[in-house]
Every structure is written in C-alpha cells, then in structure tokens.
Amino acid sequence: xxxxxxxxxxxxxxxxxxxxxxxxxxxxxxxxxxxxxxxxxxxxxxxxxxxxxxxxxxxxxxxxxxxxxxxxxxxxxxxxxxxxxxxxxxxxxxxxxxxxxxxxxxxxxxxxxxxxxxxxxxxxxxxxxxxxxxxxxxxxxxxxxxxxxxxxxxxxxxxxxxxxxxxxxxxxxxxxxxxxxxxxxxxxxxxxxxxxxxxxxxxxxxxxxxxxxxxxxxxxxxxxxxxxxxxxxxxxxxxxxxxxxxxxxxxxxxxxxxxxxxxxxxxxxxxxxxxxxxxxxxxxxxxxxxxxxxxxxxxxxxxxxxxxxxxxxxxxxxxxxxxxxxxxxxxxxxxxxxxxxxxxxxxxxxxxxxxxx
Amino acid sequence: xxxxxxxxxxxxxxxxxxxxxxxxxxxxxxxxxxxxxxxxxxxxxxxxxxxxxxxxxxxxxxxxxxxxxxxxxxxxxxxxxxxxxxxxxxxxxxxxxxxxxxxxxxxxxxxxxxxxxxxxxxxxxxxxxxxxxxxxxxxxxxxxxxxxxxxxxxxxxxxxxxxxxxxxxxxxxxxxxxxxxxxxxxxxxxxxxxxxxxxxxxxxxxxxxxxxxxxxxxxxxxxxxxxxxxxxxxxxxxxxxxxxxxxxxxxxxxxxxxxxxxxxxxxxxxxxxxxxxxxxxxxxxxxxxxxxxxxxxxxxxxxxxxxxxxxxxxxxxxxxxxxxxxxxxxxxxxxxxxxxxxxxxxxxxxxxxxxxxxxxxxxxxxxxxxxxxxxxxxxxxxxxxxxxxxxxxxxxxxxxxxxxxxxxxxxxxxxxxxxxxxxxxxxxxxxxxxxxxxxxxxxxxxxxxxxxxxxxxxxxxxxxxxxxxxxxxxxxxxxxxxxxxxxxxxxxxxxxxxxxxxxxxxxxxx
Numbered sequence: 001x002x003x004x005x006x007x008x009x010x011x012x013x014x015x016x017x018x019x020x021x022x023x024x025x026x027x028x029x030x031x032x033x034x035x036x037x038x039x040x041x042x043x044x045x046x047x048x049x050x051x052x053x054x055x056x057x058x059x060x061x062x063x064x065x066x067x068x069x070x071x072x073x074x075x076x077x078x079x080x081x082x083x084x085x086x087x088x089x090x091x092x093x094x095x096x097x098x099x100x101x102x103x104x105x106x107x108x109x110x111x112x113x114x115x116x117x118x119x120x121x122x123x124x125x126x127x128x129x130x131x132x133x134x135x136x137x138x139x140x141x142x143x144x145x146x147x148x149x150x151x152x153x154x155x156x157x158x159x160x161x162x163x164x165x166x167x168x169x170x171x172x173x174x175x176x177x178x179x180x181x182x183x184x185x186x187x188x189x190x191x192x193x194x195x196x197x198x199x200x201x202x203x204x205x206x207x208x209x210x211x212x213x214x215x216x217x218x219x220x221x222x223x224x225x226x227x228x229x230x231x232x233x234x235x236x237x238x239x240x241x242x243x244x245x246x247x248x249x250x251x252x253x254x255x256x257x258x259x260x261x262x263x264x265x266x267x268x269x270x271x272x273x274x275x276x277x278x279x280x281x282x283x284x285x286x287x288x289x290x291x292x293x294x295x296x297x298x299x300x301x302x303x304x305x306x307x308x309x310x311x312x313x314x315x316x317x318x319x320x321x322x323x324x325x326x327x328x329x330x331x332x333x334x335x336x337x338x339x340x341x342x343x344x345x346x347x348x349x350x351x352x353x354x355x356x357x
Numbered sequence: 358x359x360x361x362x363x364x365x366x367x368x369x370x371x372x373x374x375x376x377x378x379x380x381x382x383x384x385x386x387x388x389x390x391x392x393x394x395x396x397x398x399x400x401x402x403x404x405x406x407x408x409x410x411x412x413x414x415x416x417x418x419x420x421x422x423x424x425x426x427x428x429x430x431x432x433x434x435x436x437x438x439x440x441x442x443x444x445x446x447x448x449x450x451x452x453x454x455x456x457x458x459x460x461x462x463x464x465x466x467x468x469x470x471x472x473x474x475x476x477x478x479x480x481x482x483x484x485x486x487x488x489x490x491x492x493x494x495x496x497x498x499x500x501x502x503x504x505x506x507x508x509x510x511x512x513x514x515x516x517x518x519x520x521x522x523x524x525x526x527x528x529x530x531x532x533x534x535x536x537x538x539x540x541x542x543x544x545x546x547x548x549x550x551x552x553x554x555x556x557x558x559x560x561x562x563x564x565x566x567x568x569x570x571x572x573x574x575x576x577x578x579x580x581x582x583x584x585x586x587x588x589x590x591x592x593x594x595x596x597x598x599x600x601x602x603x604x605x606x607x608x609x610x611x612x613x614x615x616x617x618x619x620x621x622x623x624x625x626x627x628x629x630x631x632x633x634x635x636x637x638x639x640x641x642x643x644x645x646x647x648x649x650x651x652x653x654x655x656x657x658x659x660x661x662x663x664x665x666x667x668x669x670x671x672x673x674x675x676x677x678x679x680x681x682x683x684x685x686x687x688x689x690x691x692x693x694x695x696x697x698x699x700x701x702x703x704x705x706x707x708x709x710x711x712x713x714x715x716x717x718x719x720x721x722x723x724x725x726x727x728x729x730x731x732x733x734x735x736x737x738x739x740x741x742x743x744x745x746x747x748x749x750x751x752x753x754x755x756x757x758x759x760x761x762x763x764x765x766x767x768x769x770x771x772x773x774x775x776x777x778x779x780x781x782x783x784x785x786x787x788x789x790x791x792x793x794x795x796x797x798x799x800x801x802x803x804x805x806x807x808x809x810x811x812x813x814x815x816x817x818x819x820x821x822x823x824x825x826x827x828x829x830x831x832x833x834x835x836x837x838x839x840x841x842x843x844x845x846x847x848x849x850x851x852x853x854x855x856x857x858x859x860x861x862x863x864x865x866x867x
Contacts, residue, residue, distance in 0.1 A: 224728045228719055235705035242665065242695070242703045243716045244686030
C-alpha cells in the first residue's frame with residue numbers, strides 16, 4: 001500500500017494487558033460518540049437513545065432479557081472462538097444456529113408424535129441433537145478445507161442461506177402446526193421442553209450452560225493436547241505439519257465443536273426464547289457472534305459479558321424502535337460502529353502510526 | 358598522490374525498531390575503487406545500515422554524504438539517481454521475462470519506445486567486459502542462481518550505479534560461481550566503482566575486500582585495511598570474544614545401519630520426479646554430509662526421511678523397522694529429529710517460547726497425561742532448556758516471534774534434541790544457514806555432541822567447509838541422484854565442487 005509521505009506504520013511489540021484493555025474501553029466509548037452523531041443526523045435525540053441502551057442493563061427484568069438474547073450469540077461466539085483460533089474463518093454460525101433449532105425441534109416432534117423419547121430425557125436429547133447436527137453442518141466446510149484446501153469462508157456463508165431456507169421449508173410445510181391456523185409455526189413446545197421449567201427463568205439455566213461451556217472451551221484450548229494442536233494449526237500450518245499434527249483431523253474436530261456450540265445456541269433460541277420453531281427465528285445472532293468473539297479477543301470468559309452486552313443492545317433496539325420510531329437498522333448501525341471501532345483498536349494495539357512532516 | 362574520493366560517508370546513523378536499536382550511531386565510508394566488506398553477525402545491523410543508504414529506511418538520526426554532498430535519501434528512487442545500486446539476498450526478477458526486459462524495468466532513460474537493439478548492444482558490452490556468459494535475450498527462468506545474480510548486478514550497472522551494495526551475495530552460489538563473482542567485484546573496483554560486500558563469512562572478506570568494517574550490536578566497531586588484519590582478529594571483533602576451535606574427530610562407525618533407504622523415488626511439489634533412485638545407509642555415531650546445489654532433490658530426500666513427504670517407490674528402514682510412508686508423528690515417536698532450514702517457518706510465532714519448545718514432544722508422557730498437558734512441568738523444563746541452550750528471551754512465557762533469528766534456531770535445536778529420551782537419527786538441513794559465527798559454532802557443537810552419543814546424523818549444507826569440518830562421509834547429489842561418495846580422507850573442495858555440477862565421482866578421480 002502506498003502511504004502519503006510522512007506517515008509511517010510500524011509493528012510494535014506486545015502491549016501490557018492493562019493498556020490493551022484500556023484501549024478497547026476507550027474505543028467502545030468512542031463508538032458511543034460516533035453512534036450518537038449518527039442518531040443526531042437521523043433526527044433523533046441521541047442522549048435519550050443512549051440512555052435507553054444504558055437503562056436496559058440497570059433494571060433486572062430487562063437484564064434477564066438481555067441475557068436471554070445473549071445466549072445464542074454467546075454460545076455461537078464460544079464456538080467461533082475455537083474456530084478462529086484454528087484460523088478457520090467460520091462465517092456460518094447463523095446457519096449452524098438454524099440447524100440447532102431444527103434438531104432441537106425435531107426431538108420435540110419425535111417425542112410428541114411418536115412418544116419415543118421419555119419426558120425427563122427430552123431436554124437433554126434436544127441439547128445433544130442440536131450439538132451434533134450443528135456440528136455436522138460445520139463439518140462439511142471443515143472437510144472441504146482439510147482435504148481439498150477449499151477456503152471455508154464461502155461455503156460457511158452460503159450454507160447460512162441453505163439452513164435458513166430449510167427451516168422455512170419445514171415450518172411452511174411438513175412441520176407446520178395442524179392446529180396453528182396455517183401460520184408457519186411448529187407446534188408449541190411442551191413446558192418440560194422449555195428452558196424456564198428449570199430455575200424459573202430461561203436466562204438462569206442459559207447463563208449456567210454458558211458458564212459451563214466457557215469453562216470447557218477454556219480447558220479444551222489451554223489444557224489439552226487437542227487444544228494445543230488446534231492453536232498450532234491456527235498459528236502456522238507448516239509448523240503443525242512438521243510437528244506431526246494431523247491438520248485434517250484437527251480441522252474436523254475443531255469445526256465440529258464450533259458448529260455444535262452454535263447449534264446449542266439454536267437450542268436456547270427455540271427452547272428458551274420462542275418456545276417453538278418459526279421462520280427467521282434468528283435475526284442474525286450468528287453474525288453478531290462474530291463481533292462478540294472479536295470484542296472478547298477470543299477469550300471464552302470475556303465472551304459471556306460481551307454477548308450479554310450485545311443481547312442488551314437488541315433489547316434496547318426494540319424499545320428504541322417503539323418509543324423513538326427508529327428502524328431496526330439503527331441498532332445494526334450501532335453494532336457495526338462498535339465493530340469498526342474494535343478493529344481500529346486492534347490495529348492500534350499492533351501497529352504504531354507516526355506522522356512526521 | 359591524492360587519496361581516492363569518498364563516494365559515501367555515513368555519520369552517526371541511528372535507527373531504532375520496536376524493542377531493538379538496529380544502528381547505534383554507526384559510521385561508514387566508501388572510497389572510489391574499493392571493495393569494502395561490511396562484516397558482522399546476524400542482527401549486527403549491517404543490512405539495516407545499507408538499507409538506509411539505499412533509501413529503504415529513513416534513519417532516526419545521522420547524516421549521509423554522497424560524493425561529498427549532504428543528501429536526504431527518501432527512497433530507492435533517490436538512491437538510484439545518486440548512483441547507488443543494491444543487490445538483495447532474494448532476487449527481484451521476473452522469471453518469464455528476458456534479461457534485457459528485467460533490466461529496463463523501472464529504468465528512466467529508456468524512453469517510450471523501447472529500442473531493444475540498442476539496449477541489448479549495451480548490455481552485451483557490459484557482459485563481455487565482465488567475462489560472463491549470459492545473453493540479454495535469454496529468459497530469466499533458464500538461468501542459474503549465479504547468473505540471476507549477474508542480472509541483478511547488470512541492472513544496477515545499467516542504471517549507472519557507481520556505488521554497488523551486495524547483501525550476502527555468496528549465500529546462493531557454488532564455490533565456482535563465487536570465484537566468478539569475486540573476479541567481477543575486483544573488476545568493478547578497478548573501474549573506479551565502490552563496492553560494499555555485506556557478509557558474515559570471514560574467508561570471503563579476506564579473499565576479496567580492500568577494507569573491512571566490523572559491526573557488532575548496531576555499532577561500527579572498527580574499519581581496517583584487510584591486509585592489516587586476519588581471520589582470527591576479525592572473528593574476535595565480530596563476536597566480542599574468542600571462539601573455541603571445534604574439533605570433529607572421526608569416529609569409527611559400524612555395525613547395523615540406524616537408517617537405511619533403498620531405491621527411493623520422490624516427487625516434488627509440482628509432481629515431478631525430484632529424487633530418481635537413491636539408496637543410502639546411515640550408521641550410529643556417523644555424520645553423513647549431503648552436498649549439492651540447492652534444488653537437486655536434497656530437500657525432497659530429507660523430507661521423505663523424516664516422514665514429511667511420501668515416497669513413490671522404495672523403502673525406508675529405521676533400526677530395521679519399516680517406516681515407509683508412515684505419518685510423521687510416527688517418525689517423531691521413533692526418535693527421528695529434524696532440524697529444518699528457515700526455522701521461523703516452523704515456529705508458532707504468537708505462541709510462547711515454552712509452547713514452541715514442546716511443539717513436537719507434547720505427546721510425550723513427560724508433558725501430558727492422556728489428553729491433558731501438564732503446563733507446570735512444561736514451563737519448569739522449558740526454563741532449564743532455555744538455560745542449557747542459551748536462548749535469549751525475557752521468559753519462557755514470551756512470544757517466540759520476538760526472538761532473533763539465531764535464538765529461534767537455538768530454540769528449534771533445543772526442541773529437536775529434547776524430542777524424547779531416545780533420539781536415533783538427526784536430520785539437519787542447512788542448520789547454520791544465515792546464522793552468525795557464534796550461533797553456527799553452537800549448532801555444530803551440538804551436532805558433534807549428539808554424534809558422540811551414538812546418534813546418526815544426516816547433514817545437508819551448502820557450506821562445503823561446514824560439511825568437511827563435520828562429516829565422516831559425504832555424498833553429492835545432482836539431479837535427483839547420488840553422483841559420488843567420499844570418505845573423510847578424500848574430502849577435496851574442488852572434487853566436490855565438480856561433482857555438484859554433475860561430474861560423476863569416477864570421472865573426477867581420473
């Protein structure tokens with residue numbers, strides 16, 4: 001790239017953790033400022049908008065909602081944190097969420113129509129099915145990359161559309177609730193297939209699941225030989241090959257787990273938030289998960305608060321839409337601004353930009 | 358008699374990179390009509406200093422004078438118009454174009470309509486003057502490394518360079534090509550050009566230069582006429598301490614071969630037959646040197662011998678056990694260590710030094726139980742290994758990517774020698790390529806130590822002196838075949854050099 005004379009960009013050494021965290025915080029605050037400017041341009045009172053956002057996190061009921069929304073985002077992001085560490089650029093969490101919803105709903109239908117799964121095991125089977133089907137869905141691009149060296153970005157992205165339309169097909173067709181007045185909806189889940197039948201509110205169980213999985217992901221990546229192999233594969237393929245690591249096997253396992261966790265995210269969506277399967281049940285949680293994974297620096301523990309934060313933004317978005325008459329896109333603009341700021345912050349952490357005239 | 362004109366004078370040049378002081382008020386003068394060697398270990402700042410002269414970096418402080426006038430060099434364009442040319446270690450040529458086309462790329466005075474007749478004529482004159490054999494109309498991909506280098510030199514001369522910088526020019530050449538290059542350098546000097554030769558090889562500096570400037574840790578330590586100094590003194594100035602002499606005693610090798618290959622055929626990355634039919638035996642406590650101009654199948658051969666490349670035909674036996682086409686993890690488990698060239702390529706730069714040390718031994722029971730890695734043991738052990746191998750790093754937790762080249766090579770050697778308790782074979786490919794004197798000595802010492810413990814070692818090197826120093830036996834490869842084998846008593850620079858160009862062993866003796 002050609003830069004104007006006087007501007008130089010040089011790599012810098014690692015920053016201390018504190019400086020790095022402070023930089024991130026500054027840039028997130030900065031994104032609030034930029035967003036305010038955008039809101040003002042749209043003719044909306046930015047102070048009121050931002051205070052709506054902040055208030056979401058201050059009242060317990062809306063905080064629970066934020067957690068609820070943050071669940072599919074956070075679980076998908078936990079999966080992505082594995083994939084991205086492996087340098088496997090899975091853009092397909094959205095599709096994997098849909099496949100998770102499909103699998104979880106499938107279990108409910110098997111239970112309801114054929115009575116094959118006993119009541120107490122239904123939830124567990126839903127989670128497992130969501131994990132396996134979501135994982136299998138991510139296995140295909142993993143296989144293509146590992147065997148044929150096909151870049152994973154396009155396959156994972158395209159498979160999102162396939163999954164979304166597949167779920168559409170089901171709820172408009174074979175899985176439509178016979179008593180549903182021909183609305184494109186599955187049958188409502190029985191209470192024991194809903195997450196709020198445990199611990200009262202679905203966000204409690206969800207938070208528990210998220211913490212356990214974050215713990216497992218952290219352990220996997222940092223403590224096990226498999227996690228070590230995945231990190232080496234992500235760092236340097238040639239080094240991995242030289243170390244006798246089977247890149248193919250590592251990619252398969254990693255992509256399976258990554259897709260599986262997004263699948264569980266899909267489970268929380270149908271079992272926790274909605275209670276049945278409907279078309280377009282995810283408004284892009286799988287894409288938001290990408291932002292969350294990066295905001296958290298791929299650290300599983302930081303993914304949880306980051307996911308709740310973005311869940312809260314969605315909740316706030318609904319209020320803003322209703323109260324201030326803003327389009328939903330305004331929330332997406334806000335998300336995008338935050339994402340851009342994160343990228344800028346990352347750049348500044350890695351490079352020193354000096355301007356000399 | 359008036360003294361020769363100062364072509365270049367660099368005064369108190371300082372250049373800082375993140376975490377490193379690459380040049381610390383370094384000074385350098387180049388006279389008209391001299392070959393001036395810039396000598397120093399890796400990371401001493403030689404290349405940085407010359408990159409500054411060529412405009413690739415701007416200095417943080419200091420002044421540059423060219424032909425007595427103070428100048429600001431803001432980029433290679435400025436440098437070229439001042440008559441400065443540089444030949445980099447990696448060639449910057451377009452393989453599918455002709456020599457002449459490559460030379461006029463970026464040249465200013467060729468005009469809009471290219472008159473190749475006139476350009477070729479001028480190039481032919483220059484080529485003839487230097488006694489080369491390239492033609493302006495041949496395509497670059499057909500040329501040998503030495504000829505490509507001549508094209509690079511020609512490029513600088515065609516643009517009217519009076520000041521020519523060559524960065525480690527001999528690293529890609531055969532001994533014979535090196536002789537030709539040195540003749541060229543002498544001729545250029547006698548024409549009144551100033552030539553800067555960046556090098557860390559003492560014998561070269563002694564052979565071809567008029568004056569030598571030694572750099573150490575970013576500083577220019579001393580500048581001397583070459584005939585007033587000697588290798589020993591230069592080595593001392595360069596390293597800052599005396600080097601101990603390495604002595605390789607030939608050891609009686611015998612018994613069963615530890616590694617045996619027969620009838621190997623191996624394909625290269627393009628699917629062409631790179632190794633045609635090679636059989637070899639390696640004994641315990643033996644260093645088997647493999648000589649050859651790079652690209653004659655040696656790389657493919659050794660990759661196959663460590664399980665990183667499949668063989669199309671033939672057999673590999675390790676201690677009598679068939680290993681042909683087994684996964685490389687099996688070779689690692691059976692005790693085959695592999696020290697590759699360009700160790701950086703085999704390093705996970707963003708992972709810690711300790712993680713890189715166990716990159717190949719993490720499956721070992723010492724470091725992991727079932728699926729869990731025991732990080733406490735890893736970091737304890739890594740701490741010891743770092744001390745044993747003198748790896749300069751703030752801590753085992755630092756990123757490996759922040760280590761210098763020599764330290765990364767130490768890390769890789771530490772990794773390989775701690776592969777497991779029972780190492781049978783070490784395959785070392787160009788283990789000291791690009792390393793400075795102290796690190797080279799370290800690497801060689803470690804190899805000799807391993808040999809004394811009974812390990813069989815295959816050593817691939819383009820430095821014949823290193824091969825002669827260390828090997829018990831040398832095989833020479835040419836176009837995928839072994840053209841000759843010499844026992845230690847018959848080592849001879851000229852003989853091996855000839856074999857490297859394809860002359861069979863028997864013919865050489867005659």
